[in-house]
Amino acid sequence: MVDDAQLIARVVRNDDRAAFGELVRRHQGAVRGFLRRMQGSSGDFADDLAQETFLKAHRALAEFRGEGSLLAWLCAIAANELRAEWRRRKRRAEFHEECEHDERAEIVDHPDRDLTAALARLPEAQRAALALCFEHGLTHEEAAAALGCPVGTLKSHVARGKQRLRQLLEPGDADVHA
Numbered sequence: 001m002v003d004d005a006q007l008i009a010r011v012v013r014n015d016d017r018a019a020f021g022e023l024v025r026r027h028q029g030a031v032r033g034f035l036r037r038m039q040g041s042s043g044d045f046a047d048d049l050a051q052e053t054f055l056k057a058h059r060a061l062a063e064f065r066g067e068g069s070l071l072a073w074l075c076a077i078a079a080n081e082l083r084a085e086w087r088r089r090k091r092r093a094e095f096h097e098e099c100e101h102d103e104r105a106e107i108v109d110h111p112d113r114d115l116t117a118a119l120a121r122l123p124e125a126q127r128a129a130l131a132l133c134f135e136h137g138l139t140h141e142e143a144a145a146a147l148g149c150p151v152g153t154l155k156s157h158v159a160r161g162k163q164r165l166r167q168l169l170e171p172g173d174a175d176v177h178a
Contacts, residue, residue, distance in 0.1 A: 004070045012062045020061075024054050027071055030136050034075050037131040038082055040120030049085060053078040072142035075132055079147060118168035126161030129154050 002019075004026070010019035031053055035046035056077050064073055119127055125147070132143035133154075144154040 005066060008061060008064060008066075008070070011058070020058055023070070027074055028054070030071055031074050031078050034128075034131050034136060035078050035082060037119060037135060038079065038124065038128055040116070040127075049078060049081050052081050056081070068142045068145045069138065071136060072132070072138050072146040075136070075138070075143075076146040076148065079128060114169060115165075118165050121168060122161050122164055125149075126157045126164065129157035130161045130165075133158055 002022070004023065007016075007019040007023050010016040011023070028050060032046055032050045035049050035053075039046050053074060057074055060077075064070065119130070122130070128147055129143060132138045132146055133140065138146065140151050140154055140158070144151045147154065149157075
């Protein structure tokens with residue numbers, strides 16, 4: 001199997017669209033999952049941002065230095081795209097929680113939904129740190145690079161996020177289902 005570095009080289013040298021397509025196939029699920037976790041829903045919004053992420057990645061692939069994983073670099077682009085979209089929506093006064101509360105109200109007894117609801121209540125930095133480290137398997141160093149923060153800060157976000165999730169998921173916390 002051809003590794004990511006070889007595919008990247010083919011894209012940069014020859015604008016090999018098949019090679020880029022393979023990179024997209026390998027990483028699109030993880031990027032979409034990351035964006036869905038960050039958004040707190042599973043709507044088309046995350047898919048649209050994932051598509052924009054890969055378009056930007058294609059244009060900037062020659063700038064990828066390979067210091068971390070390609071997935072970490074893609075998640076950094078995705079996080080930047082999400083933040084930019086949130087800023088655009090806020091400026092236009094169109095930023096709303098997209099279906100998040102409705103989705104939680106539909107299914108409250110499903111354990112995955114409880115986790116999704118609890119994650120949605122975490123601050124963005126904690127949610128991103130947990131998603132990158134636990135859902136996508138990035139090292140602390142890779143996740144810190146993707147989020148543009150020091151490793152110590154990332155570790156704090158992970159620890160605080162885990163602590164808050166424990167509180168939110170305790171059986172007596174009916175507030176998660178609200």
